[in-house]
Amino acid sequence: MSVERSPDAETAAAFAGSWNRQREGSVYTREQFLDWFTPLEPEAFSGKTVLELGFGNGSLLYHMAACQPARLSGVELGDTFERTKANLGEALASELDLHQADLTKVDLGPYDFVYCIGVLHHLKEPVEGFRAVLRHTRARGRFHCWVYAREGNAVIRYLVDPLRRVTSRLPWWLTKWAVALPAAAKYFLYAKLLRALAAVFGESLIGRLPLGAYSLWIAKRGFSFFHHVAFDQLVTPTTHYIDRATVERWLEDPAVDPDSRYVVFRNGNSWKFGGRTRS
Numbered sequence: 001m002s003v004e005r006s007p008d009a010e011t012a013a014a015f016a017g018s019w020n021r022q023r024e025g026s027v028y029t030r031e032q033f034l035d036w037f038t039p040l041e042p043e044a045f046s047g048k049t050v051l052e053l054g055f056g057n058g059s060l061l062y063h064m065a066a067c068q069p070a071r072l073s074g075v076e077l078g079d080t081f082e083r084t085k086a087n088l089g090e091a092l093a094s095e096l097d098l099h100q101a102d103l104t105k106v107d108l109g110p111y112d113f114v115y116c117i118g119v120l121h122h123l124k125e126p127v128e129g130f131r132a133v134l135r136h137t138r139a140r141g142r143f144h145c146w147v148y149a150r151e152g153n154a155v156i157r158y159l160v161d162p163l164r165r166v167t168s169r170l171p172w173w174l175t176k177w178a179v180a181l182p183a184a185a186k187y188f189l190y191a192k193l194l195r196a197l198a199a200v201f202g203e204s205l206i207g208r209l210p211l212g213a214y215s216l217w218i219a220k221r222g223f224s225f226f227h228h229v230a231f232d233q234l235v236t237p238t239t240h241y242i243d244r245a246t247v248e249r250w251l252e253d254p255a256v257d258p259d260s261r262y263v264v265f266r267n268g269n270s271w272k273f274g275g276r277t278r279s
Ligand SMILES: C[S@@+](CC[C@H](N)C(=O)[O-])C[C@H]1O[C@@H](n2cnc3c(N)ncnc32)[C@H](O)[C@@H]1O
Pocket: 006, 008, 011, 012, 013, 015, 016, 053, 054, 055, 056, 057, 059, 060, 075, 076, 077, 078, 101, 102, 103, 104, 116, 117, 118, 119, 122, 123, 232
């Protein structure tokens, strides 16, 4: 299937518009990278063949490369390859194996470790993305995913999502500067306020406020990261909020070793999950 005929082509084009306007380098800190992969430790990737499905501008590849995998590959539908290579630096980019393709259709063969962070919930058919994760994981290999949760996201689902349905149809610059910028400014103040309050009243109390745990996490970053996240939320034409029951159903796939499965509620509004495939 050609890239343009993928059902996710519109989503990938919207993201490419966002990624290609980012500054050079990873948008994530190493601390954020490690947090996304916990309970897995970086040692789990060292010397392994590793594949990222939906790599955006290479922000996670950048940190994954530092874990010294034996081979690092990536698949991305959007046209972000020049930006990604610039982000990673020519030396690093030349060692990577990057493919422009629809991850739900591509077959690159088996890897020791496959990850898919922030992607499945943007696919027209999220389960097809999860099947692609399993398809690329070798027997007894590991996989790890992260998705937006239905649980804990009422504010986003009832306030931001209806807005996204409109803003994803607007010119990108209008969404970025006229909508995402003021929205990010208000949320930035809220998150920083919660962080200040947490210093006095404790994280467990403040974390119970709307988007509390997530706000305490994101408030460690500066305003440009808030603006990036707000633009990402508002520019994409497809977003699903995935409940725990759905994640658990996916993990019942016969290819998954039931004793290896884990599901972690992250920041009160998302799911990290993974495991190993059977031998
Ligand atoms: C929110 S971004 C996450 C990027 C990266 N994993 C990260 O965490 O920085 C989602 C990415 O998935 C890509 N994507 C969406 N549908 C896709 C598909 N069917 N095949 C490959 N990539 C896809 C988008 O273009 C976008 O870059």
